[in-house]
Amino acid sequence: MAFYEMDPALEESLLERTNRVILILEIQDDAGEMITLPEEALQEGNFHSYKDFLGGYCVTGSVSFLDEEEFLSGLSGQDRQVRILISSGNCGRFLHRFTLTVDDKGFRRSRTGGITRITATLEDAPARMKRVGGLKNWEEKQIIIDCVMSDKEHPQGSLVHLIAARGGLGSEELDCSTVELPLVYAHISASPWEELCSLATSCSALVEGGLDHKILFSSSVYQRDGLLEEMSPLREDLFYEMTEEEAGDxxxxxxRLKWNRPERLNPQILWRYDELPVEFDDSFSPSYPFLPEGDRPIQDPLVPYEALFEVRENYKSLPVLWADQIQSQEEVLEGLQFEADGGGTDGLTLSSYTTESQRAYLNLSCSQAGRLINLSILGQPIVMRAGTxxxxxxxxxxxxxxxxxxxxxxxxxxxxxxxxxxxxxxxxxxxxxxxxxxxxIKRRRRYRGRSEVGLFYMRAGALCSLEDEGSSTLCRVEELEMNFQKSRGLETRVTLLEE
Incomplete structure (x- = not known):
C-alpha cells in the first residue's frame, strides 16, 4: 500500500512549501446529496490514523466549523457521511482524503453572535465496527465450511466477505485482493472487527477503511497476483523535527503458534450403537439384546435418541465439528444387522431418522426379540486437532x-x-x-516526525522509503495525525517503523 496519488498541479503547489493548505468539508444531506461548505467554514480539524492493537488500521477525527448560511439547519448529525477534501494554494485541485461518519453524538451546536458553530466527532468504518461491535449480541455463532480467505470474484465463498457481512457490510462495500488459501472449517464467534484483524494477521495483509469502499483488505504476501507491495518515497527534509529510537518492543x-487445527478426514463411521446391556460371543464380538416391549432409550418413540458423531483414532475419540455425505435412512437400514431369536433378520427397523452436522436423531422399532449386531452411521467428518x-x-x-x-x-x-x-x-x-x-529478529528503528508541510497524502499502513542525503530506509507508517487550525494551517505528526 502506497501514499495517495495527487494531481500534478496539487503536488507542484505543495512542493513550493509556501502555499497554505485548504480543507473543505462535504456533508451528506437527508437525500444522500453532498453539501459543500465554504472554504472558510472549517475552524479546526484533527484526524488520527493509527494501527489498532488487533492489527488493523482505524481513523478517528473531529471537526469544528461555522454554518453561517444554515446549510445544515434541522439536520441530525448522527451517522451522517462527511468527506474531507484537501488542497494547497490556488491550484484548484483537491485530494479526496477521508470518508468518515459522524458518531452517535451527532452535531453539537452552539450559537455566538447569531452564528452557529458545529462540532462533530468522526470515525471511519473500521473504527465504527470496532466501537459498535462490542455492543452487539454476537452470541449467534457462524460456522463456515470450505471457503477461501479472500476472493473478490466469489464473495459467497470468501471468508473476509462473510465476516464483513456480520458487521452489516455488503460485498460492494468491501475491496480486497484475492488470497486463495483454502479453509475447511471456520468458526466465527467474536466481533467482526476482531475476526477481520485475525484473518489479516493470518494472511499478512492490511485491513483499513477506504474512500469509496468501507473496508479495504490488501497487500497480502499470499495474494494471487504475487505483485510486490507498492512503496512511496518520503524525503526527510519535509520534517522540521525527526527523532529516532530503537524499536525494541x-x-x-x-x-510460537498454537491453535486448534481443523482437518477433513476420509468418509468413515461417525457413530455406532454400543449402549448397555451388551452380550459377547466366544470371539468377544458384541451384540445388543432387544425386546418388543424393551426399555432401551432408542426404542422410546416420544424422545428422539441423540447419536453424537465422533471419530475414534489411536484409542481416543475426536469430536466431529462438522460432517457431510451422511448416510440416508435407507443406507443406514441397509447396513443394520439383526438376528431374531426365532431365526431370520427381520424384527428391528428405523422408525425415525434425521441428521445434523454433528449428530443424528433416530429411534428403533422392535417387533420380535433378537440381537442387534451392528447399527452405524457413515459420513465424511471434519475434526479438530487440538493443541496443534x-x-x-x-x-x-x-x-x-x-x-x-x-x-x-x-x-x-x-x-x-x-x-x-x-x-x-x-x-x-x-x-x-x-x-x-x-x-x-531484525534490529529495527522507529522514527517520529513533525511537519508543517502538507503531508496529507500520507496514509497509515503505507510502505515508504525514508530518504536523506543519498541513504534510504524502508519503513511503514504506524501512525499519522493531522491537526488543522484555521489560523495556523496544517501540522502533521507521523510515526514510522522500519521494515
Whole structure:
C-alpha cells in the first residue's frame, strides 16, 4: 500500500512549501446529496490514523466549523457521511482524503453572535465496527465450511466477505485482493472487527477503511497476483523535527503458534450403537439384546435418541465439528444387522431418522426379540486437532539477547502449501511462523516526525522509503495525525517503523 496519488498541479503547489493548505468539508444531506461548505467554514480539524492493537488500521477525527448560511439547519448529525477534501494554494485541485461518519453524538451546536458553530466527532468504518461491535449480541455463532480467505470474484465463498457481512457490510462495500488459501472449517464467534484483524494477521495483509469502499483488505504476501507491495518515497527534509529510537518492543527471537487445527478426514463411521446391556460371543464380538416391549432409550418413540458423531483414532475419540455425505435412512437400514431369536433378520427397523452436522436423531422399532449386531452411521467428518503447534526460534539471537517470545493469536491457518521467501514450499502455517521470526529478529528503528508541510497524502499502513542525503530506509507508517487550525494551517505528526 502506497501514499495517495495527487494531481500534478496539487503536488507542484505543495512542493513550493509556501502555499497554505485548504480543507473543505462535504456533508451528506437527508437525500444522500453532498453539501459543500465554504472554504472558510472549517475552524479546526484533527484526524488520527493509527494501527489498532488487533492489527488493523482505524481513523478517528473531529471537526469544528461555522454554518453561517444554515446549510445544515434541522439536520441530525448522527451517522451522517462527511468527506474531507484537501488542497494547497490556488491550484484548484483537491485530494479526496477521508470518508468518515459522524458518531452517535451527532452535531453539537452552539450559537455566538447569531452564528452557529458545529462540532462533530468522526470515525471511519473500521473504527465504527470496532466501537459498535462490542455492543452487539454476537452470541449467534457462524460456522463456515470450505471457503477461501479472500476472493473478490466469489464473495459467497470468501471468508473476509462473510465476516464483513456480520458487521452489516455488503460485498460492494468491501475491496480486497484475492488470497486463495483454502479453509475447511471456520468458526466465527467474536466481533467482526476482531475476526477481520485475525484473518489479516493470518494472511499478512492490511485491513483499513477506504474512500469509496468501507473496508479495504490488501497487500497480502499470499495474494494471487504475487505483485510486490507498492512503496512511496518520503524525503526527510519535509520534517522540521525527526527523532529516532530503537524499536525494541517489536523484537522477537522465538515465534510460537498454537491453535486448534481443523482437518477433513476420509468418509468413515461417525457413530455406532454400543449402549448397555451388551452380550459377547466366544470371539468377544458384541451384540445388543432387544425386546418388543424393551426399555432401551432408542426404542422410546416420544424422545428422539441423540447419536453424537465422533471419530475414534489411536484409542481416543475426536469430536466431529462438522460432517457431510451422511448416510440416508435407507443406507443406514441397509447396513443394520439383526438376528431374531426365532431365526431370520427381520424384527428391528428405523422408525425415525434425521441428521445434523454433528449428530443424528433416530429411534428403533422392535417387533420380535433378537440381537442387534451392528447399527452405524457413515459420513465424511471434519475434526479438530487440538493443541496443534509450530515453534521456531533463533538460538544465536536468544543467546545474545535472551528469550523474546511472540505468540501467534490468529486461528485462520491453511494446510495448503505456499512458496516462502526462500523459494521453498511449506504449509501456510509454517511459512507464517518463519516469516514472523525473520521479521522479528531484525534490529529495527522507529522514527517520529513533525511537519508543517502538507503531508496529507500520507496514509497509515503505507510502505515508504525514508530518504536523506543519498541513504534510504524502508519503513511503514504506524501512525499519522493531522491537526488543522484555521489560523495556523496544517501540522502533521507521523510515526514510522522500519521494515
Amino acid at each position: 517489536v523484537y522477537t527471537n522465538s515465534v 503447534a509450530c515453534f521456531r526460534s533463533d538460538e544465536a539471537e536468544i543467546a545474545l539477547r535472551g528469550l523474546r517470545i511472540l505468540s501467534g493469536r490468529s486461528r485462520f491457518f491453511s494446510d495448503a502449501l505456499v512458496t516462502g521467501a526462500d523459494g521453498e514450499d511449506r504449509p501456510h502455517w509454517e511459512d507464517w511462523v518463519l516469516r514472523a521470526l525473520s521479521q522479528g
